[in-house]
Amino acid sequence: MSELIVTVRGTSESRIAPERATVRVAAETDGGDRAAVIADVHRAVEPLRASLADLQARGAVETWSNPRVSIWAERPWNDAGAQLEPVHHASLVLTAVFADLEAVSGWLDDVSAGPSVRIDGIDWHLTPTTARRLERETAAAAVGDAVERATAHAGAIGRTKLEPLDVADAGLLSPAPEPAAERAALKGMMMDAAGSPGFAVTPADVVVTAAVDARFRAS
Structure with a gap:
């Protein structure tokens, strides 16, 4: 094979x-x-x-x-x-x-x-401690997603074993680098539309994204 x-x-x-x-x-x-x-x-x-x-x-x-x-x-x-x-x-x-x-x-x-x-x-x-923890967890989940994708691709053509060869931040295995992960602290205020004399502020979720590129040998 x-x-x-x-x-x-x-x-x-x-x-x-x-x-x-x-x-x-x-x-x-x-x-x-x-x-x-x-x-x-x-x-x-x-x-x-x-x-x-x-x-x-x-x-x-x-x-x-x-x-x-x-x-x-x-x-x-x-x-x-x-x-x-x-x-x-x-x-x-x-x-x-x-x-x-x-x-x-x-x-x-x-x-x-x-x-x-x-x-x-x-x-x-977030606090620095929470931000670092969430970045690590999200990066690890991105690697897990890569393994699942590779397993699905290999399985579709009858290959059942995977051997990891390379894992890198997104873009480092291709000619066009791009950011591996970014944290966006979403900004803005939602004003109270109920006619009150003041206003309410609604916090926006902090979004953490991660992406990795990986190569596997399938057999």
Whole structure:
């Protein structure tokens, strides 16, 4: 019986509820006086800092920081085509990692009531320990899928024994490499459409995918 080489790709996908939410909130102000604008943005952000410090003390927030400050100016034009005096802008972004996902909606509802506050986005994700475990499990499941595919292919032509020759991340056994695995922390907020004065945030599942290429000798 001639030698038969079976090459397959195994894939796997896992979905799991997020364990953490990284929330970004910005305080923004503008005006004609640069010093006043900077002072205003710091006043606007103080209640946000105080509330995050309180949530951290209670264990709802894991960490928080204000990693980005932006100050810029522009000279707008009026309808007559004349350039006006400079308008100064200031923005200060706070980032908080929530361990208590149920606290996210209430906090965003509270802080977004401020006239100078903008919700900049939410990322749903896992703790590093869970992410590593899930990646390992998903990769192992992808290998198992490859074995099942190869067994089915070989069995269809009467070969019953498989000897593994190569197993690699997807693309490494072919001329066109592609990512072996990716984790997508899905982003977004679902606003409460029931007409309430606030809004609800619905966590999106974290999706982990893995793919492997494998070669077997079938006999």
